[in-house]
Amino acid sequence: MEIAVLLFVIAAVFIVRAVKVVPQQNAWVMERLGKYHSTLAPGLNFLVPFIDKVAYKHSLKEIPLDVPSQICITRDNTQLQVDGILYFQVTDPMRASYGSSNYIVAVTQLAQTSLRSVIGKLELDKTFEERDIINAQVVQAIDEAALNWGVKVLRYEIKDLTPPKEILHAMQAQITAEREKRALIAASEGRRQEQINIATGEREAFIARSEGEKQAAINQAQGEAASITAVAEATAQAIERIAAAIRQPGGEQAVQLKVAERAVDAYGKVAADATTTLIVPGNMTEVSALIGSAMQMIGANKSKA
Numbered sequence: 001m002e003i004a005v006l007l008f009v010i011a012a013v014f015i016v017r018a019v020k021v022v023p024q025q026n027a028w029v030m031e032r033l034g035k036y037h038s039t040l041a042p043g044l045n046f047l048v049p050f051i052d053k054v055a056y057k058h059s060l061k062e063i064p065l066d067v068p069s070q071i072c073i074t075r076d077n078t079q080l081q082v083d084g085i086l087y088f089q090v091t092d093p094m095r096a097s098y099g100s101s102n103y104i105v106a107v108t109q110l111a112q113t114s115l116r117s118v119i120g121k122l123e124l125d126k127t128f129e130e131r132d133i134i135n136a137q138v139v140q141a142i143d144e145a146a147l148n149w150g151v152k153v154l155r156y157e158i159k160d161l162t163p164p165k166e167i168l169h170a171m172q173a174q175i176t177a178e179r180e181k182r183a184l185i186a187a188s189e190g191r192r193q194e195q196i197n198i199a200t201g202e203r204e205a206f207i208a209r210s211e212g213e214k215q216a217a218i219n220q221a222q223g224e225a226a227s228i229t230a231v232a233e234a235t236a237q238a239i240e241r242i243a244a245a246i247r248q249p250g251g252e253q254a255v256q257l258k259v260a261e262r263a264v265d266a267y268g269k270v271a272a273d274a275t276t277t278l279i280v281p282g283n284m285t286e287v288s289a290l291i292g293s294a295m296q297m298i299g300a301n302k303s304k305a
Contacts, residue, residue: 017049027093029056039093056097058090062154065104067111069160072119074127080119081162084138086111087154088146095150103149107142111156114141124163131158 021044022028028040032052040054047053069083088107090096100106118137119127127134135156143153163171 014049018047020045020047020054025060027058027060027090028054029058029093029097031055036094036098056093058093058096060090060093062087062089065108065111067108067115067156070112070116072116074119074122074124076123078124078167079164080124080127081160082115082119082158083160084111084115084135084156084158086142086156089152089154090150091152092150095148097150099149103146103151106149107146107151107153110142110145111138114138117141124167127161131161134158 020028020040022040022042024042026042028045030037030040030045030047030052032048036055037052065086065088067084067086069081072080072082074080086107090103096103115134115138118134118141122130122134135158138156139153142156146153
């Protein structure tokens with residue numbers, strides 16, 4: 001019974017040491033008698049007990065690495081406190097195991113030194129404007145060295161750039177002054193545009209008024225001309241009708257009667273006015289003579305026609 005239990009324990013130990021199940025997105029480095037032999041892929045793997053062993057286990061997932069904050073000096077001798085985050089991935093488990101004693105520390109230190117070197121080439125204002133360029137240069141510098149460690153650097157992002165308090169106050173004052181300047185320029189442009197709009201409106205209103213007055217004068221002149229033309233045409237038509245009536249039989253006697261009636265009416269109106277002194281002709285035949293002269297003129301015009 002004891003021998004059976006012993007054999008079962010030995011078999012269990014052999015199975016545990018011989019069978020290895022590697023999780024997905026992982027790679028295990030196997031050594032045989034202390035020397036690198038192979039890299040175990042995800043899934044079921046078999047080892048030779050007591051001869052093979054799993055020396056290193058690596059995750060093949062993308063790993064975010066927080067780079068500690070550090071002081072960097074810019075080209076114009078300004079101190080900046082910079083911290084960032086680095087994203088990398090193990091691409092060669094064998095090199096990650098034997099290329100460096102600790103590839104995470106190596107990548108972190110290289111990221112810090114590369115960042116100091118890149119920022120040292122830039123002025124303070126450029127460090128805030130060219131973050132993408134800084135990130136790209138840091139990734140390029142780290143990636144070249146990290147190939148020997150079996151690591152691929154994917155990207156680097158600066159989380160924060162903190163200048164000294166004095167620089168912050170100066171930058172804030174500069175920003176405030178710039179905004180005030182823009183506000184003054186915008187206000188002056190608004191007043192200028194307002195004056196332009198007012199002047200343009202007044203000019204257009206004056207032109208509209210003058211055009212209206214001009215059109216009114218034209219309309220009035222045309223109306224007066226049309227009225228004069230209509231009166232003249234009516235008068236001409238009346239004269240033509242009178243002349244035609246005189247030419248008819250009995251027309252001259254009718255004119256004599258009309259003239260006599262007008263003369264009598266005129267004398268009657270003058271006599272009715274108390275303030276008017278009426279001088280009556282001594283010979284009333286003069287009235288008939290006046291009528292006769294008028295009829296002679298009418299007859300002469302008739303003969304000419």
